[in-house]
Amino acid sequence: MSMIKSKGLSMAFGIGSKARDVLTDVNFSVAEGEVFGLVGESGSGKTTVLRCLAGLYTHWRGELEIAGKQLEHRLDRSQCRIVQMVFQDPYGSLHPRHTVATALAEPLRIHGIGDVDRRIDETLERVGLNGSFRYRYPHQLSGGQRQRVAIARALILEPRVLLLDEPTSALDVSVQAEILNLLADLRARDGLTYLLVTHDLGVVAHLCDRLAVMQSGRIVETLTVDTLCSGAAAEPYTRTLLQASRQYSRELATATAMEA
């Protein structure tokens, strides 16, 4: 069964003659328990897709479906229990005046879920933090710890889908490894479905099963990670991206300069 489905998703910013298409006919589907990567350069629309699915943008066209339920063009409270999102910058996604415990208790209070203390402790443990972090403010945490708290906050409503927006690109590589391992563990244990947006093909190769490559608001190619890594991608754009992220090469620079 497909957990996430996007059919003919299109969106424009601005109105009238100033309207600028940011997404054009985006189609993909993600199976339950799968990790699907959305890859592309800045401005390719990959984060926009994520925000449409999360419900942060409401003026999209087309059909979006999560867990068999059609999304409406507004933020739906019942949807919050199914989909949550983790943002790129752990410095910006935690409220500077809320302690860890407050941040984690918020979603529970909003949805009237009881047993707050036990749930907070359990969720903190799931992301590898212990109870001593409960009363810390974000500025008392390192970048990696903040991202763990952000993941814990997304998990506390026990969603089935996590939308991950560049979850490790603001972190140092050694911390990135910890967070990637954590995400892999959580998925293995709880059967979560991930939609991961990133520009880093290394991260995609590590975490994802399949991916879609996006360019200027369209999906260029959808392929499995195995196909990508074996260099069997059909589209030249995908192959260029892959080469450029493997290493710097003078030849590639000349080749792409010619194309451009």
Place this chain on the structure above:
Amino acid sequence: MTPQLEINDLRVSFKTPDGYVDAVRGVSLQLGREKLAIVGESGSGKSTVGRAILRLHPHSARITAKTMRFCEVDLLSASEKTMRSIRGARISMILQDPKYSLNPVVRVGDQIAESYLAHHPKASRAEARERALAMLETVRIRDPQRVFSLYPHEVSGGMGQRIMIAMMLITEPDIIIADEPTSALDVSVRTQILAILDDLVGERGLGLLFISHDLNLVRSFCDRVIVMYAGRIVETIDADRLGEATHPYTRGLLDSLPEIDHRRARLPVLQRDPSWLTA
């Protein structure tokens, strides 16, 4: 060949309400006509080294070194006037985000021409314009005439970074310090920018100090790599031999990178050893 830049036992500390904290603790390096990388995590002191060379620190910073020499100039004792004639003219600095380094209300071409005039007071405006256009061509901007008259908000990130490089190069510096010059850019643009820097080092005999957090990148782009941890150099190694690095920190960093060609179920997590702070 004597190195253009020689630093011996550089120490930088910052004054905070709780006393001085050390950001750089005894860094020594030599830079010739090569691409030398400094890599490390945030907080390792790599950017502080780059800024200390140009003495771009607030007054609350304390900079000491046994030697800090650029060609014939002693950077530690040089007057502020000498430093001004070096900054931008003989040692240039390229920062991560060109948005903050370009003046938003001046056409980019005029900014480049201006920086030429600043260091060649006798040159005419027309000559400066010629130079600026030539420079834009050097950084592979295809239509220099058009780009010359654009304002910074009208250019893309990659284009902005090329313009910055053009501006930094027009004074024909001997050394370029590039602090994460490509981290804000997409991979395809990144390759282009690196190629420009690569050619400059090859053709003009510049020295490039490339400050980065990206091990994969410096491995294929630079000649030598300095690895910093907590304000100290833990290892200096040829870039193509980075795979044979011996320090556990360098090894740990390399291992924790997710790789396209070598997929693992779990990434090894770096175990930090307190002895790295002193050893």
Place this chain on the structure above:
Amino acid sequence: MSNQASIIMPAEAAPARTAPHSATQAMRESTARALRRLFRNPLTVVGLIVVALLILVAIFAPLLANHDPLVQNLPRALMAPSADNWFGTDEYGRDIYSRIVYGSRITLYVIGLVTIIVGPVGLAIGTTSGYFGGWVDTLFMRVTDIFISFPSLVLALAFVAALGPGLEHAVIAIALTAWPPIARLARAETLSIRKADFVAVAQLQGASPLRIIVRYIVPLCLSSVIVRLTMNMAGIVLTAAGLGFLGLGALPPAPEWGAMISAGRRYMMECWWLVAMPGMAIMMVSLAFNLLGDGLRDVLDPRND
């Protein structure tokens, strides 16, 4: 760990500071930190002391005053400062020192009441306007513009003229003219805060707009609003004194400082103390609030963290 000063370390390797073990401890620690910063600036401390003194004087007025502020004693009118009448006496022979002591109650009352009205009103209008944007914003901001474009003293005058003089009316008049700058400030802060990821997170968790404004936006606006309010207090003191001076504030014989200056100005040439003493009191209090406001800005502004 090292034999020298502390080291800047890779963020992930830096040892965690001792973590608080309870919510109250966490709050206590951050308050203590803020207070330490507050006390670092001597001028702020001066402002704080004067404001504290004002409050103490108002509370203990009956103990501090050595005369009844309202009882006339005509034989002793217009006496220069002396051992018996520290600040001299006014044209009815009332002790100026005692009147200033009791007048602090009126000043505090006005400041307190205006602040209680202006703070919440400005915050509510500003944050709502900024958070929702669109027509809500347009409507609220045009209303604000209307209030802001009236010269504040003239508006207060018109208001008091309509309702008749009296302390309560003066307070309402001042409050009417004091909320728009607060609302604008809160709106500007909200506009930058609402784009933050943590607001998006709250939306995704199903938080209602009211909850987001109250729990996420207001706490971050609060610091700059408090600073602005503190600075405003200086202005309120002066406006209240101005209204009193024009005879539109507190009614005689209440010992309002502005009214005291107004009454004393006829004798100003011969008896300087009639005007100088309440004038000094007004100046010191408004200066103190300004200093305190400056200090608070350094402490509370999140950009200084």
